[in-house]
Amino acid sequence: MQIPTRSFSALVLVLLAAACGSTGDSSSMPAASGGAVVQGTVMGGGSQNMRVAVPASSAATTTDAAGGFVLTDVPKGAAALQFSGGGQNATLATAPMVAGEFRRLTVSISGASVTEHSEQTETEFEGTVDAIDGMVLTVAGRKVAVTDATRIRKDDAAATFADLVLGTPVEVEGTLNADGSVTASEISIEEKEEAERIAFVGTLTQIAGNTLTVGGRTVNVGSSTVIVKGDATVTLADLKVGDRLLVRGTVQADMSINATRIRVLQREDEPEEMHVAGQVTAVDATTFTIGDTKIATDASTEFEGSGFHSLADLKVGDFAFAEVMKQADGSLLAKEVRKFTPPPPG
Template structure:
């Protein structure tokens, strides 16, 4: 297949960074304004006052390069030594040189693998070597070359193509490409993005969430990394659609992505009770195996079916077959002696390859499974402070926890849910790992069977599940605490049937109890009548031999009634908001989040803001917004300067100055450019993103609201190509 790349006119990339400091000496890294970037992990081979070489590749350092140790602490260039293993990020300059923005010294004593990721243009091709921004990269028969999921040959590559290359360093020799991804220089930006079920299909159109999207020959349709045709779509498929508005206000789909929603798939945990030649029974659930079943030990190493033993604790992923039997897709052995924990809460801190959630530090590595709310794999870099995540981890000898799996959740909620070993209980104060909570007279305490008990029932070492909320004194207060029964198992899947007092997940009938704890996607407690067929749920089941299975808890992870739409606010009132085209009702329970996942007021959303809306579509024609999250703020083009008369990027002094609590920042853009406006605190930690989109030529005003910040001197910074400028402003409260 020959590679034909249509490159749109290249945009100049403008980045405006607003930093918060009490002193100018701690400036964080400059976010250089280029599409092209480099990430390089390896050994420091040379070091000067302004450069370092990593595996022989020369990187430049300036006063804005951020250097940190393995714990995330700022260090000096003089603290680095030849032979140190470092993780670096750099921007590719116009002349092909690399300006380093971040250096992180990894000094935990572990063995590391040198690797490179670079996104830039191909300079030259010679035999089996590519030169990408001056870096020679060898390509062999194992190198994967793709664009939009389609496979390409090395011969299809051309000098000038935009590529993203992932390579490993062969010591003393060269970089070996593992993957080459062909890209277009500037993808089309969508006006609207939504996900939901296809309810209608025409010859060249589909209806999703009540919106009609047209398709043409340029619409990209994918099932994961595989390109499919429009004819492969079906009514009932769950899809994510990105679209642009045509001049007649109709919507043209530029990308349609088929999402995983396998109604026949279930996951469960339990103990192997019996094994036959091609089947086993796990906590009373029969499951078949075949040659395609993946079987792993507790270190994720492949093992044979013959190595499974009665008494092992396993996690099973299975498919419900037409004859109502279960066929195992994957069986993973779990170490029962490991001290495990599971917590759902916002991310407090991210540093190096660690995250802190609910006061508990979790380490990650390449084996950590990281998923978004739709169960798609995402990278560690896509996690953000403030994001609600569900983390499953195990205790390490260091006292930290290793994250086995991290799953991001779309809908924000104020409660923390945690399951693990009760490490201490003193005077109504309990602790799981580093997560402390207080038991009050309002706390619902339940034993292993759901019976109400008092605090004296609790003993150190018990496995418990507790939900907490911050009270007015900023103390985590236990709302509900239940002691786990040894025969509790996990059962996740789609509700296929609901009858009086029971639900069916896969082929398992589960009885609902008075103590069954049922929660909505947004974390709120709901009743069993709020459940519906087609809901995807995570559940804890009390599965005692020779007794009916009883639901301990049911958590809705996906409802067919919840829709998600991203677009521009074009109209709003106290009762509704219009985003690109759809109208959503607003009420007092609608959660409003800023771009940093902090609760904010509905009044902070303005016409022109880009937002994501999660809405309940249960009532036809009445989409109630459950949550609105700001993606970017409004940037006002003043139209004060005729097109063509702006020749430079400029950054004006804010007005008023001093200010309280808000001020206006003005800047000019001489050509269409991507604008990024960020806020950082004194430690260089990102606390706000004010602008993150393309702007046309013009003079712009942006309002900065510092009502949540303390008095002090603040700096705001503009950067574009080789231009940069820093201005001071003063907040006085």
């Protein structure tokens, strides 16, 4: 996602604890409150230097030359984004924000009309499994659908749905659907800790062995720290001074942060990687469409799953996850495609 070139100061976001409800173990994740981060792209004429704001709050930013933006300090529960500038003024109704959430979205705007491309909306958030209904979890107040393509991990190893019991603290990654539910692409089972969990956005200013300075805070990187950039997992050696990072972790007695997850926010001059997920609406010889999003394939595209070897095995009506790279001309090229079967309606 393109990132505004201006710097922004570190913002500490205290992550959400267990969502309301008595079915889970409320002690598995400490109670907290805080803001969220939205990284997005505005498509359409006049998308440059457009103001993006959360109504009735101080959260606001401006899009860059490519229409990209990063909006921090988004209040928990915020359910609208306002886009204004260049003769356009439109408000988008969104699924309510979860505290500490990272959300990535793409919108198209024309005059007073703005549309979210829901099949491209990604979310990462933490919470506790508070309810289980078939293959649907309730985490941080959201319904999370676990499919046959969902990857479940614990301690950097594969886990199963059976490991997701009530009270389990998890981090969920997936597609945020228009109804506010989530189709999970990956669920990471986290350790039950009493320590305060926080997240913050800041610029990496120093690397000293396994210790980073991010937005003036000391961040400890351990063997279990997951570092991601776009859709790829990277290493500590891939981090560079000047990178903008979203850090999640636990606060230590000396106020340093033991990082559990670090996300590198992509710069404006870097290729954009993203997920697209949903029902397939069209397929031809070299492209397919999920929702309204058209995706190309080439010889390097990987098709993952039993009996899924090529685009010829994908049919209209199937459900698919696609990891894609945005090309210079704005088109999307699939790196990996996975079919999935959504849980039956509740």
